Structures are given as C-alpha cells and as structure tokens.
Amino acid sequence: MDDPSGWRTLKINMFINVALGLLKGALAFSSGSAAMYASALNSLSNSASNLFSYLGIKKAARPADIDHPFGYGKEIYFWSFVASVFMLGFASTGAISQGYSQLIEKKAIHISSLMIIILVIALVHEIILLYGSLNIVGKFLCNCTLLDGIRQFKRYNNPVNKTIILQNASTIIATAISLVALIAADFTRTYIIDALASIAVGIIMGSMALALAFQLKDMIIGRSCNPATIQLIGDLAMKAPGVTDITDIKTMYMGSKCLLLNMEIQVKSGLKVDEVDDVVNEVEKIIEGNLCNVKHINIEAVADDKVQGWKKAISQNKTMALTEFV
Amino acid sequence: MHSSGVRAVWIALFANLLIFLTKAIAAWVGNSAAMFAEALHSLSDAVNSVFLLIGMKLACRPPDLEHPFGYGKEVYFWSFIASVFMFGVTSMGSLTRGYHQVVNPHPIAAVELITVALSLAALFEIYAVRAAMRAVINDVGIQVKGFKVIPASFKNINNVANPAVKFVFWEDMAALTGVIIALVAISISKITNNIVYDGIASIVIGVMLGALAIMLAYENRDMIVGRAAHPNIIRRIGDIAMSVPGVTDVKEIKTMYIGAHSLLVNMTIETKPRLNIEIADDVVAEVEKKIVTKLNSVKEINIEVIADDNLNSWQKEKEQLSCIVE
Numbered sequence: 001m002d003d004p005s006g007w008r009t010l011k012i013n014m015f016i017n018v019a020l021g022l023l024k025g026a027l028a029f030s031s032g033s034a035a036m037y038a039s040a041l042n043s044l045s046n047s048a049s050n051l052f053s054y055l056g057i058k059k060a061a062r063p064a065d066i067d068h069p070f071g072y073g074k075e076i077y078f079w080s081f082v083a084s085v086f087m088l089g090f091a092s093t094g095a096i097s098q099g100y101s102q103l104i105e106k107k108a109i110h111i112s113s114l115m116i117i118i119l120v121i122a123l124v125h126e127i128i129l130l131y132g133s134l135n136i137v138g139k140f141l142c143n144c145t146l147l148d149g150i151r152q153f154k155r156y157n158n159p160v161n162k163t164i165i166l167q168n169a170s171t172i173i174a175t176a177i178s179l180v181a182l183i184a185a186d187f188t189r190t191y192i193i194d195a196l197a198s199i200a201v202g203i204i205m206g207s208m209a210l211a212l213a214f215q216l217k218d219m220i221i222g223r224s225c226n227p228a229t230i231q232l233i234g235d236l237a238m239k240a241p242g243v244t245d246i247t248d249i250k251t252m253y254m255g256s257k258c259l260l261l262n263m264e265i266q267v268k269s270g271l272k273v274d275e276v277d278d279v280v281n282e283v284e285k286i287i288e289g290n291l292c293n294v295k296h297i298n299i300e301a302v303a304d305d306k307v308q309g310w311k312k313a314i315s316q317n318k319t320m321a322l323t324e325f326v
Numbered sequence: 327m328h329s330s331g332v333r334a335v336w337i338a339l340f341a342n343l344l345i346f347l348t349k350a351i352a353a354w355v356g357n358s359a360a361m362f363a364e365a366l367h368s369l370s371d372a373v374n375s376v377f378l379l380i381g382m383k384l385a386c387r388p389p390d391l392e393h394p395f396g397y398g399k400e401v402y403f404w405s406f407i408a409s410v411f412m413f414g415v416t417s418m419g420s421l422t423r424g425y426h427q428v429v430n431p432h433p434i435a436a437v438e439l440i441t442v443a444l445s446l447a448a449l450f451e452i453y454a455v456r457a458a459m460r461a462v463i464n465d466v467g468i469q470v471k472g473f474k475v476i477p478a479s480f481k482n483i484n485n486v487a488n489p490a491v492k493f494v495f496w497e498d499m500a501a502l503t504g505v506i507i508a509l510v511a512i513s514i515s516k517i518t519n520n521i522v523y524d525g526i527a528s529i530v531i532g533v534m535l536g537a538l539a540i541m542l543a544y545e546n547r548d549m550i551v552g553r554a555a556h557p558n559i560i561r562r563i564g565d566i567a568m569s570v571p572g573v574t575d576v577k578e579i580k581t582m583y584i585g586a587h588s589l590l591v592n593m594t595i596e597t598k599p600r601l602n603i604e605i606a607d608d609v610v611a612e613v614e615k616k617i618v619t620k621l622n623s624v625k626e627i628n629i630e631v632i633a634d635d636n637l638n639s640w641q642k643e644k645e646q647l648s649c650i651v652e
Contacts (some may be wrong), residue, residue: 017567034332035648039477051589066554066557066650067548067553068551068552068553068554068644069554069580069581070552070580070582070613071552072551074550074551075547077550078547078550078551081406089410089414100411109512117462160451217403219392220399220402220403220550221397221399222393222395222396222397222399223392223393223401224392224393224394227391247515250394250395250626251394252395258480262592262626264628264630266604268603269604270598270602270604271600271602272599272601272603273598273599273602273603273631273632274599274600274633275605276603276631277605277631277633280630280632296580296592298580298592298593298594298628298630299628300610300630300631301587301601301603301611301630301631302607303604
C-alpha cells in the first residue's frame with residue numbers, strides 16, 4: 001500500500017533484526033545458553049515477519065483485475081497472518097522446546113560479558129524502534145488517554161505497523177528477560193534460570209502471535225469501519241443537496257487503506273434519473289474528498305419514504321459508539 | 327450452510343478417523359515409516375474435516391454491526407488453518423520420519439497386517455476418488471459413463487468453477503496415490519530386504535502432502551483476498567438485468583465471494599435519463615428480485631442507477647467475458 005512510513009520502518013527493522021539474530025545465534029551456540037537461543041529466535045522471527053509484511057505490501061499494491069474487482073488489499077492481512085503463524089510455529093515452539101531440553105539436560109553455560117553487551121545494545125535499539133513506530137500511529141491515537149489509546153489501537157487497520165508495534169513491545173520484554181536471566185545465571189551459577197527464561201520468552205512470543213492472529217482474523221473475515229466513521233459518512237452524504245435520508249450503510253475493509261462502502265440513500269421524490277445521477281456523484285465526491293480511505297462506493301438511490309431513518313440510526317449508532325469508546 | 331453438506335463432512339471425519347486409527351496401529355506394530363506417513367495423511371484429512379466444520383459453524387452467524395457482510399469468510403479462514411496444520415505437522419512429520427528411516431533404517435515387521443490395512447484403505451479411497459470424479463463431471467456438465475469418467479475428469483479438472491470440487495478431487499487422488507505408494511514400497515522393501523524404500527516412500531508422501539497443503543493455502547488466499555464470481559455467472563447477472571424492462575444498459579458488475587455460498591454484487595445500470603426516480607426504484611427492485619431468485623448464491627446486492635450514456639457497454643463487456651472463458 002502507499003504507506004511510505006510503514007515500509008521504511010519495515011526495511012530498517014528487517015536488516016537490524018537479521019544482524020542481531022545471527023549475532024545472538026552465534027553467541028547462543030558458543031555459550032550453550034537457552035535464553036540467548038530464544039532471543040536469537042525472537043530476532044530471526046521478527047525479520048521473517050518483516051519479510052512477510054513486505055510481501056503483503058507488494059502484493060496488496062497490485063491493481064484490481066477481472067478476477068479481483070475489489071483489488072488485492074486484503075493480501076496484507078493474509079501475509080501478516082502467515083507471519084504470526086510462523087512466529088507461533090517456529091520461534092515460540094523453538095524457544096519453549098529449547099528451554100525444556102535445557103531443564104532436562106542441564107548443560108553447563110558460559111556467560112561472557114560480550115553476551116550481556118549485545119543484549120543491552122539490542123534492548124536500546126528495540127526501545128528506539130518502539131518509540132519510532134509509536135510515532136507513526138501517534139497521529140491515529142492522538143489526544144487519547146492510555147486506556148482509550150489501547151482500545152483505539154485494536155481498531156487500527158494497518159497490520160504492518162500493528163505487527164511492528166506488538167513485535168517491538170514483546171521483543172523488549174523478551175530481551176529484558178533474557179538479560180536479567182543471564183546476569184542472574186552468571187551470579188548464581190544455575191542453569192534453571194536460563195532454561196526458564198527461554199520458556200518465558202517462548203510464551204511471550206506465542207501469546208503475541210496469537211493476539212495478532214485473532215485481530216487479523218477479524219480483518220480477513222470482513223470487518224466494518226468504526227461506528228464514528230459510519231456516522232461521518234452518513235452525515236457527509238446528508239450534506240449533499242437532494243439527499244433526504246440514508247437508509248443503509250455497509251462498510252468493509254478491503255485493505256489497510258481501502259474501504260468498501262455500499263449505501264442506500266433517499267432522494268426527493270419526483271426527481272429524474274439524470275438529476276439523481278448528479279446527486280449520487282455529489283455524494284461520492286464529498287465522501288471521497290473527506291475520507292481518503294474510501295475506495296469502492298456503490299450508492300443505491302430510492303425515492304423518499306418520508307421516514308427519517310438516518311436520525312434514528314444516529315441515535316442507535318451513538319449508543320454503540322459510546323459503549324465502544326467510553 | 328446446507329445440512330446435507332454438514333452431514334457429508336461428519337461422515338468423512340469419522341471415516342478418516344477410523345482409517346487413521348487402523349493405519350496408526352499398523353504403523354506402530356509394523357514400525358514402518360511409509361505406514362506412519364499414511365497414518366499422518368489420514369490424520370490431516372480428519373483434521374481438515376474438523377476445521378471445515380468449525381468454519382461452517384462460525385460462518386452461519388448472522389451479520390452484525392462490526393461485520394455487516396456476515397461471517398461467510400470464516401470457511402476460508404479455517405480451511406487455511408487446516409492447510410497450515412497439514413504443512414507444519416503432517417508433511418513435516420512424514421519427511422522427518424522418512425529421513426530417519428533412510429539414514430538409520432529399522433526393520434519393519436507384521437508386513438501382512440500392514441498390507442491388509444493398506445488394501446482396506448485403498449478400497450475406501452477408490453470409492454472416494456470415484457465420487458470426486460463424478461463431482462468434476464457434474465460441475466463441468468458433460469455426459470460420460472463407466473471408465474470413461476477417469477480420462478474425462480482429468481481432462482476437465484481445470485474447467486471446474488467450484489474450487490472446493492477441484493480441491494477434493496486432488497485431495498482424494500493424493501490419498502489414493504499415497505496408499506499405492508506405501509503398498510508398493512513396503513512390498514519392495516520386503517522382497518529386496520532393503521528398508522530404504524520404506525523411508526523413501528515416507529518422504530514422497532510427505533512431499534505430496536506439502537504440495538497439497540500449499541495448493542489449499544493458495545486457493546484459500548485467493549478467496550480471502552476477494553475473488554470474483556466465474557465470468558459465466560457475471561454474464562448471467564448482466565443478462566438478467568438487461569431482460570428487465572426499463573434497463574437500457576449494464577455498465578459495471580463487481581462481484582466478490584463473501585462466503586462459500588454467498589456472493590456480493592455491486593452493479594451500475596443505466597435507464598432513460600428522464601425517468602422518474604419512483605419508476606427507476608421499481609426497475610431496480612425488479613432487477614434485484616430477478617437476480618436473487620435466479621441465482622440463489624447472490625446474498626448482497628447494491629445497484630446504482632445512472633442516466634443512459636448511449637454506449638452499449640454491456641455488449642462489449644460480454645464479449646470480453648466470453649474471451650476469458652474460452
């Protein structure tokens with residue numbers, strides 16, 4: 001999708017994650033530390049999921065064709081989902097099984113100061129990344145309290161940025177756990193802390209992947225935009241001269257920046273088809289001008305039935321919006 | 327979802343579970359890798375049915391505010407999960423088991439038991455393949471009888487419009503081929519006293535399962551992204567609309583599957599410019615009624631009316647659609 005900020009973050013993330021993953025992996029093999037191994041898996045799975053996101057962005061950008069008249073926008077949800085499956089199946093289970101075998105086999109580990117330094121560098125880098133990616137969605141989450149922000153974040157529909165933020169947050173926690181575990185293991189000379197840290201990192205990655213997968217599933221099935229946007233669409237349409245009422249608005253995200261909108265409007269009875277045509281065009285122009293995400297609009301115009309459906313719908317929508325956002 | 331379809335899935339589930347148990351016992355007693363791969367194959371077929379049932383169950387939920395187009399795509403989502411399971415668990419399992427058998431062969435025992443179990447499975451799979459071939463023939467709509475069904479179904483498999491029919495055909499073919507491969511490999515292993523063939527068969531079955539999983543995932547990805555109806559269906563929709571008095575032209579038809587048996591149709595029709603909106607209303611209602619009664623898969627329909635531009639767009643569109651079909 002035409003999301004330069006999302007793509008740039010992705011590319012930088014990918015290269016740094018590959019480098020960190022390889023470095024951590026080498027250190028894990030030389031030291032025999034399970035926590036380091038889990039941390040390496042974490043970095044590698046992050047880079048893999050960046051790659052999947054890249055694939056999704058590329059494939060989603062293809063223009064609509066006869067087999068896919070609404071475009072390929074949903075590719076981005078599909079590939080982000082594949083990334084979360086990979087995270088769960090490869091990285092999370094890998095870290096948990098490594099921790100488990102460390103518990104059973106009780107291999108000796110040699111912790112060097114280099115490992116600690118690498119993990120500290122990784123931690124600092126990840127905090128910077130999280131700060132950067134939070135800035136991207138900052139516009140979306142503006143003027144919210146923390147709790148409100150979390151609720152709004154759930155509705156955020158760009159899965160690439162969402163993946164990165166969730167990933168960064170969980171990576172910070174995972175790296176911190178590995179770091180603390182390594183220092184503690186060095187002091188106490190026990191392997192158990194190392195093994196438990198690996199299992200904990202695996203569980204964190206797994207639950208992050210599941211949380212992401214569940215949210216993506218909703219987008220895959222076909223999710224509507226939020227009630228406030230629906231209300232805005234209706235209010236904008238009501239502004240067009242000739243529109244007397246709105247009877248139905250159905251929306252579905254067809255991609256991170258692509259909303260399908262099917263609506264039914266009522267126009268003054270007695271109008272001719274060519275006049276209605278102009279009214280409909282005006283409505284489309286107003287909506288597209290104000291909401292750049294709306295890409296596919298189909299408007300069915302019917303004669304006014306003298307019932308004020310939209311006013312009723314607004315009051316309904318308001319209660320809905322209130323339960324969602326307050 | 328039709329209750330007969332659900333029953334067929336339940337029957338397939340129990341049949342596959344039964345075959346899985348038979349094969350698993352034979353694999354355990356006989357210590358054969360090929361048999362193990364075959365057991366995994368049946369397990370993945372059974373798991374496939376389970377996910378299909380989950381998908382069908384979740385897909386029938388009515389539309390709500392968050393999902394105004396319903397939950398129909400759940401079927402594709404869960405089918406995708408089944409393919410992930412197939413790839414990650416059964417295909418990988420067969421490959422690793424086969425690899426171990428080739429590198430570090432273990433003698434196989436109870437060849438008679440394995441042969442009996444595989445022969446029984448083969449009989450069942452032949453029955454399933456026969457049904458799948460008939461489904462292909464029915465879908466394409468040609469008349470053949472007896473053994474001519476076999477070449478006819480292979481020749482026409484790419485003309486099948488329903489992706490489910492296509493996939494079941496390949497799935498059943500793979501199941502039958504798998505059983506035959508295992509049977510042949512175990513016989514050769516017994517005759518030549520070389521267990522490597524047993525391992526090779528397991529690897530071949532694993533590769534086949536992996537290919538099938540990727541095929542299933544690819545098919546589902548297309549449906550998740552938003553696939554249009556077959557050009558023949560689009561042509562019928564347009565022709566039905568054109569047959570309604572008052573419609574002068576059909577400008578655009580956009581379709582997308584929003585579930586296994588539900589199609590979203592967004593279309594633009596043209597009427598005489600000086601037609602009253604009330605009359606245009608009736609025309610639109612008539613078009614909707616006709617399409618919904620003649621094509622019962624159409625569940626969502628939105629028709630935009632514009633004034634006639636005196637271009638024969640539908641004629642041109644129709645020619646284009648026939649080109650694609652041919």
